[in-house]
Amino acid sequence: MPGFLGTRATLRSDLTLVLILVTAILFNIGFILARRKQFTAHRWVQTIAVITNTLVVIISMVTSYIIYILPGIPDKLGEGDYAVTTLHSIIGAISLVFGVFVALRGNGLVPKSLRFNNYKPFMRWAYALYMLATLGGVIIYIIIFVFGI
Known part of the structure; x- marks a missing residue:
């Protein structure tokens, strides 16, 4: 079934791209909320983004x-295409696992031995890895479905 973004992509690929971009927006909103010290809202937004991202990654x-x-x-x-997609998958997998761990920690859902108190470096690394994986995914989408390479 053809997609809705006017490219060569399927509906599934277009939905995946849009949902991943929505999670990227949510991660940015969460980042802003943390900078404004609105930590409860930050935790909720980031948790929703992590859950959404995880579902999209696993399902699609x-x-x-x-x-x-x-x-x-x-x-x-x-x-x-195999090399670039595999590299993107490796970065994405690392980002996903690390991001889920940070979200679980932020919600107090990891064993005491895995807890940490200084959230900033962990959250910033998770954010940076996620944005890198997202950028890679957008580039792959453009290369495959816009340019047809």
Whole structure:
């Protein structure tokens, strides 16, 4: 089924892009809320963004990678689309796991041995990794569905 953004993308790819961009906006709103010391609102916004992002990644991105890219690994890893998508997947996986951990910690849902008190560096790294993965995903979308490369 064709997408709604006017590219070569499918409906699923367009929905995935839009939902990921919405979570990026939510992460930015959460960042602003933390800077304004509105920590309760920050925690809620970030938690919603992490849950939404996790669902989109698992439902759409992981399944697409398994169906379309993974069967070509390692034979086609030297080809641009396989290499770039795999690199994006690695960055995204690290971002996802680390971001979920930080969100769980922020909500007091990790064992005492994994807790930390200085949130700033952990949250900033999670934010930076997420934005890097998002930028990579947008670039991949443009390359594949806009330019058709």
